[in-house]
Amino acid sequence: MTRPRPMDPSLASQTPAVVSSLLAGCLSDKPLVAAREIERQGLWEYLAAESCDAGVGGQVLPQTRSLDLA
Secondary structure: OOOOOOOOOOOOOOOOHHHHHHHHOOOOOOOOHHHHHHHOOHHHHHHHHHHHOOOHHHHHHHHHHHOOOO
C-alpha cells in the first residue's frame, strides 16, 4: 500500500487529483469500489477534508462507515 506524506497546512492545495472522483464514487449507489481505492492509497484524510469543504461530509460519513472498512 502506498502512503502519501502527511498533509502540510502551509501548502495551499495538495489534494491528489483522484480524490474528487473518489469522493463522487463514495456518494454513488455503489461506494465500495471508491472506498477500497481510498483505503488502498491511504487517502482517507484527503477525502474527509474534501468532503467537508464541499459540504457533503454528512453524507459521506455514514456511506463509508456502512462499508466496514478499516
